[in-house]
Amino acid sequence: MSRPDILPARQPDPVVAGAVIGLVAFVFGALYAWFVYLAVGNLVNVPPAYEAAGLGDRVPWVLLVAGVVLPVAFYVAGLWVGGRTSLTNRVLLFAAGLAATAATSLSLYVLSAYLVTLG
């Protein structure tokens, strides 16, 4: 019996492939959720703190809401765009979105602190 020169490419098991994709989405989802948790905490706790300090008219509502919306938007965008690409690209997209979430959360934190100091 002769050995074939080129072996046929192995097709991944659809169940295993789906489980890996689901695991990646879950792990990144947990990391995104941390930033959402922080942002929701700010949205709940910052306004009363501003009121108590006599700065009730300077609550940065736009920044507080953006802090909650942006991580969700990045995650959904990663799911949506990554749905048509390879697993490697999905991981890269989720990682880029998570890094952008972290960067924007730092920016929003600094911007809100800066706005308080203005006149």
Added chain:
Amino acid sequence: MTPATPDPLDDVDDEALHWAGDEARGQAAPRLRGGTPASAVAEEQAAETPAARRTPRERALLAVTVVFGVLYLALTLGWIASAQLLGYPGIDLFGEIMWQFGEFLSLVAPALWFGAVLALSPETRARRVLVRTVGLALGLLVLLPWPYLLGVLA
């Protein structure tokens, strides 16, 4: 006068310089020391030809990639400077760890965004230049290093 028939010893030498399957790998010529294999010459020609014949669209894509590459490098430097200016406002260990993780993520964010946009605009992609330009421009706006910019303004 030279003999019309080749020396049988030459054929034996050529046989000795061949491995089974050489033809299948494009290495039909004997691999003589000091000589350039035909496959290597073909590879050199193939490597030179696309650069000399770049279409205007390819040149635009290259220009967009290089310009944004420099800008994203500046973003990375801005986030490195931002991380120097920021400190964790709390006192708990877990929060401190996650803060450091967030700072690390913000440092690598420009590189990851750049890589993701390049991965999503391969050669087979329709409207490749537009997709890459819009993706990189969007990332530039999202990833502005506000901690550093406001620190400079203040």
